[in-house]
Amino acid sequence: MKLSEIPNFGETAEKVRQWAEEKNIHTKKSIYAQFTYLCAEYNEYQTAENGNEKLLEAGDVLVVLTVLFQQYGFKIEKSKHSLFFSSFSNELIEFSEFLIVTQRTKVDEDIILIGLNNLLSSFLSETTYSKELALYFAYEKIKNRKGKTINGTFIKEQ
DSSP states (O other), X not given: OOGGGSOOHHHHHHHHHHHXXXXXXXXXXXXXXXXXXXXXXXXHHHHOOSHHHHHHHHHHHHHHHHHHHHHXXXXXXXXXXOSSOOOHHHHHHHHHHHHXXXXXXOOOHHHHHHHHHHHHHHHHHHOOSOHHHHHHHHHHHHTTOOEEEETTEEEEOO
């Protein structure tokens, strides 16, 4: 495939959202599972040893972020990147604390969107890969994945 044939970020994000619906991981009941995946995928991104592996792991992080945005009713491609953010690992800690608070109280959706935007912005500032390319290759990797969803967690077949 030629680079010019890679779909734009929004087109691939829509395919990821459809995939998440098919796997039944698009609802708020799966938020904690997605957050756990986000931490795991970011760890895999950090420990990837070569460029191709790092690109795929960056895409995996973007897939999980796309689903997190979806679970809150937002579209990742509409995100307005924050100008004020810390490292991705610090943003993960802040978002995990935020998830704990939102269990107990109703939180304004604008606050949720700020947290998600900060996660996305901080990750994009760390990676040198095109978000379009990374998300596309990650989607190609998962699109035909088989498995089942248990308690909001998609378990892939081996």
